[in-house]
Every structure is written in structure tokens, then in C-alpha cells.
Amino acid sequence: MTSGNRSSTSPDDELRLPRPPGVMRRFWARHPRIADVLVAGVCLLVSLVPATSFRGDGDAVGIARYWPMTGPVVVGLVILGCASLLLRRRFPRAVFVLAVVVAHAYLLAPVAVGGLLLCMSAYSLAVYRSTRACLIGVGIALGSLATSAAVLGLTGVIGPAIAWNAVIGEAVVTTIGALIGTNVGNRKRYVAALIDRSRQLVVERDQQTQLAAASERERIARELHDIVAHSLTVMVALAEGVAASTEMDRARPGATAIATTGREALRDMRATLGVLRDPDAAPLAPLARDTAAETIASARAAGFDATLTVAGERPELSSAVQLAISRIAQEAVTNAIRHARGATRIDLRIAYEPASVTITVTDDGEPLDAPPVATGGYGLRGLRERVELTGGAVEAGPAPGRGWRVRAVLPLEQENHDESS
Template sequence: MSRADSTPVVGTDPGADDGLLLPRPPGVLRRFWSRHPRLADVLIAGAALLLSLPSALFRSGFPTQPTAAETALASVLVIAACVALVFRRRWPLLVFALCVLPSVVLAPSLVPATQILPAFALYAVAVYRSARAAWSCFGIACAALTLATAIAAIRVPSELSLVATTLVSGVVVMLIGGLLGTNVGNRRRYLEALIDRSRQLLVERDQQAQLAAAAERTRIAREMHDIVSHNLTVVVALAEGATATADPERARTATEQIAATARGALTEMRAMLGVLREPEATPGALLPLESASFADAVEAAQRAGFPVVLHTEGSLDGLPADIRLATFRVVQESLTNAMRHAPRATLIDVQVVVDEAAVDVVVVNNGVPSVLAAISPGVRGGYGIPGLRERAAHVGGSFTAGPGDDGRWLVRARIPLPTAPREERRE
């Protein structure tokens, strides 16, 4: 469907269609009436007047003929009811009451002239209010007409057959109007519900897109933080060591390690940006898992002069990529924090245990100052620990970081593994 064949919602502001392109109403006449509702109301009121007023002025078939005053009253009520039909969209219930009134209060010989008016009004109630309101009005109107007919038959028993016929014909005409209005009204409300649902889905789609974009930005920022923070921390430590030493050979070794660390960081950055440029990239790990090596992270910290010890049990091979990367990032960021905030640590112990149920990561260092250990984690700000907590939660795990009972700083993460056997996960 092209844009030329579409139009905003019929009867609404074209600028308020919320981006929906809806088919145009079929038929030239229907599109014309949808654009000019007031003209349609005036023409309907005029048609009702032409069908009702002449019948009130001409001689009827009833033996008892209306007086001049009754005829004048009928003309006024008919004209008033027809004028009210112009406002049937805004006040359908009030208009219906005004249209039923002539059939109730006028003489039996004048009632046939007013029978078409309640049908038009009941149609409007069904379309612009509800089907339940329309049938409630129909029942009330039938009761009122029946009561008026019974009173007229009691007054003039000879005209019983005529007033009964008038009652039946009035009820039938009003029933036709109610059925037509119910059909049109239900279709109208169904289309409005579909359009409202389409608007809601459009809003939800935009919200989901915004949430997805925000989540993607957070994920990229987390990866950038892990890469840049860790490698720059190692570079700073090596540069400080090269500056402090008076041995040219040790300084040269430190600068070579700085270059190697920087090249590794650039490689990780290129790999991550390359994945981001792929239009069909899955929302998995942003980095190739070949670069996610515990030994490399520990060796980099050791080259910077930190006493890091690595203990591993089990293997990460065959585990999902997101779990392997999350485990590596926990170790990497924990070492980065230790190098930043525990420069006097005499031991940084890294333990990675893989069993059939979960991956447990524990990183402990004993170089945290007592003042820093008394501060609750997360109060100082920063994105490292919150990022690790989010990463662990993303793979269904838990993460804690804070001072231990013996004054050491303890980082612990537990990531549950899928229930499938290890052989199936390797496949």
C-alpha cells in the first residue's frame, strides 16, 4: 500500500495520526460524508422533517380528527425534534428523548407523523454511545408508547385497532433504526479499537527501540570501560615503575611491556568495533573469546609489579560465550581495582572454580587501607563494580564486593551453568 493510497484516521486530526497510515474509506460518497459530518446531520434532519411534517398537516384516517391547536403543537414538536437531530452526535440520549416525546404526548391521529423521528435518534444512540444504551432506550420508549397507546384506547375504545397498528408500526420502525445503528456502531467501535491498538503498538515499538538502544549503549560502555580501564591501569603502573627505576635495562623492559599492553588494548578495541559494524551481529559477546585469557590478565598485573596468584579448577571450554566473557571480565576488573586501590597489597589471590553447577570466581587482596575498607562498596562512585554486577545479573548470576571480616577486600561472583551436559554444550 503506497502513501498516496493511505490517509490518517477518518474523522480525526490528520496531524494526530501518530504515524499510522490507514486505508482511505471506500467510495467517493463515504469519504465526502466523513469529511463533512455537519452537512450530513443537516440533511438527515431535513429528510426527517420532510417525512414527518406533511403527515401532521394532512387529514389522517382516524375517526377523531385533531384540532387546530393539536396540529400546531405537533408541527412545533416535529420541527423541534428535527432541529435536535442536527446535534445527535454530541447529545444522542437527549435527542432521542426529544424525538420520542411527540409520539407520547400527541393525539393518536398525529402519532404516525412522528414515528420516523425515534428511529433516526435511536440509530444515533447505537452509533455514538453504545449498543447497550440503544437497547435500553428502545425498551424505555416501547414502554412509554405502550402506556400512551393504552391510555388512548381507554379514552376512545372504537379506535383500538388503529392505535394498536400505530404502536406496532412505530416499534418496528424504531427497531429497524436500532438494528442498523447497532451494526454500524459495533463496526465503528471495532475499527476504533483496532486503530487505538495500532497506536499503542506503535508507541510500544518506539519504547522498545529506545530501551534496546539504551541497553546497547550500556553494554558498549561496559566493554569500553573494561578494556580501557584495565589496560590503562597496567600502562600507568608500568610507566611509574619505568620512571622510578635507575636501571636502563629495567626501564627498557617496562616500556616494551607498555607497548605490548597498548597494542593488546588496540587489538581488543578493533575487535569490538568490528563486531559493532556488523549489521547482523548477535547481541552476544563483543570480543572474541580467544583474547579472554585469565593468564594474560594475571601476567599483565604481574608485569606491573603486583603479586597476583591464579588458581583454577575445571575448564571454561564448551561453556556459552556470554558466561566465559562474564567470568573473564570479573577477574580482569577485580585485578584492575586491586592495582588502583591496593598498591601495597602483598597478595592478590584469584580463584576460578568450574563445576557442573556453576562458575565461582573469588578475588581477594590484602592491601586495602582500613579507611577504604570501612566504606561500603558503591558509595565512592565509579562504574566498575556496578558494571560487574550488571554483567553477572545478565547471565543469571550473583556478584558481591566489599571488605571481609579479616580486613581483606573480597570479590565473589557465582554464575550458574545451563543444565545440559557438558558434551552437548561443546556441540
């Protein structure tokens, strides 16, 4: 149940965002439709009442004489424009275009009238689209309105008061709406970008955790394979020797070696599993020790003529290099014991140089069953992965004359590789 709950947790649940400040702000955020209805109602009241208060008669001059015919058109456009504010969140461009049409329709009124429709539509365009779209829309709207007012005013169709109100009044309220909308829209987009980035960070954190867990599982599997495969191989060889012996005195050292190998394997496994239980322990630090001599001793106990040769002065080694040396030697010797048919001799050579260390394991058996590193089993694949983690190279193939040889070269400078691993 716990794992299922964790896997179903969404990034939004882990963000734990604070509530918006203010009771009213939270109310409008939860009920946007109510806010849209109130805005549309206020705009309708402010815009429609002045237009419907005038009654044209036969003595009127200019556009006023046509008000009985143009009045229903203007009123209808005002109602339609205010009703469109209900859709300003989804279609701010369409609402703004309709508001510009209504602003032009005000020019047909017999008196100077105006409203908040263009102001609210400019605000909505800046908040729900972009600042650039708002600036372009306001520029086009005011330019077209000024042009229409100038043409109608110069031709005497409308009076100066109506023309000036159309240009100055609408320019003032539209600029106010655009400035407020730009401020609110930029803040809204900034907060949305922060939240989106936070979601991405949560997802990346989960992905990094999964990758780290997979890498650690692979690392532990490699360590346990090295421990178990080597120890069991030696124990099987020793047990076969004990079973073949008919004398108790000759069988006793083999049985003692089996017990010793088993205790060492248990110790290494406890050390590996102890790293998992202790969150403050460095990964695999308890296993970073020189086990080359123990590996050769195990091969001798299994009946092989095994030798260890160390060339050069041993420098101060990092834990990664020391662990790699021990595991490479252990894996190569174990493969020789298991797969080299007819082998009687195993030679392990560790050569220290100023910038690198070379590990060479050679046997004198028939190399028919020994696979190359590129196509080997899990043990050789883990050996190759371990060498690559330290930035080194490994090769395996027939030795000159007879037998099989595994040769690995590891660089001694491990700062970058330790950090990446």
C-alpha cells in the first residue's frame, strides 16, 4: 500500500503551494463565473444607461436625427459586447474586437457616451493572452477610432464633443485597463512559470532518485556476485578435494579452508548489506581493501599453483581504485578456476606505475570455454562495468602459447570518476 501511494503522488501534491492571500481574492479565484457576471453587469449599466437616456426628435440636427433608426443598433451592439465579457477568459481577442466595434458604434449616438467595455477587454487581453497582444490591439483600436472620429467630425456628421470623447475618453480608460492588465498578467505568468519549474524539479528529482536506486541496485548486485561467485567457486573446489580424499589428515586442511572461505564471504556480505542499513555510510567503503593475497590463497587451497607478483611502488590508492583492483583480481581468478579446462597454474600480476595500475591474470588451461569480455556472462560484464567506472580499460583473450589472459589498466587519478559514480 505504501509503494502504491507513493507512485500515485503527483507533482502538484508535493509542491504544497500556499493559499492565495486575502479572503476576497480566494473567493474570486474559486468563483470566476461570478466575477465575470458582475463585470459584465457593471459594464452594461455604465455603457447602456447614457445611450438610452436620449430621445431623438424631428428638430435634432446631425446624427441625432437618425437616432430612432441607429439607436437599436447601438444598444444591441452594447448589449452584445457586454455579454461577450462572460467569455473574456477563453476568447479575449474576440471580446476585444467586439469592444472596438462598440466603441465605433458610440460615434453614432447623439450625445457623447462611453463605457468600460474597451477598458475591460484590454485588461482581459493583457491577462489572458500577452502584453504584446494587448499593446498591438490597443494601438490598432485607438488608431482606427481616432481615424473614424476625425473623418466623421470633419464631414460634420458628428459634433466635436462626440469626437473628442471617442478619442480622449476611450484612450484614457483603455490605457488604464491595459496598464493594470499588463501588471496582473505579467505577475500571473511569472507565478505560473515558477510553479511549472517547480513541477519540473519535482519530476527531475523523482527521476534522479529512480536512476540512483537503479544504479545502486546494479552496484550491489555486482558486489554480491563477486563475493558469492568467488567464495562458492573456491568452496566447491575445496569440497570436491575433501570428498576425493580418503585420509582424514589430508582432508582436514581442506575443510578448514572451506570454513574460512565461508566466514570471509559472510563478512563481506554483512559489510555490503551494512552500507544499505546505514544511510550515513559511504557506498561500499567497508569493502575497499586489498584482497589480492586472499584471492591467491583461496586458489592455492583449491589445488592450483597460484602466484602473486607485485611490481612497482604501491602509491596511496583511492577506495574506488582499491576496490576495483581487488574485484578484478577476484573475478579473473574465479573465472580461471571455473572455466579454464586442465589449468594447473594461475598467475596474478599487479604492476603500479606513476599514473596507472595494471592487473594481469593468466592461466595455463585451454581457453575454449573462456569468453571474451565483450560477450561474457554477468561476472565478466560486471568486471567491464567496474573498470569503466574508474575510467580504465580491460581486454581478455588467449595468452601467448596456452591459456587465457585478462588484463585491466586503471588510472590512478580518480577525482572525476568518483564524483560521477
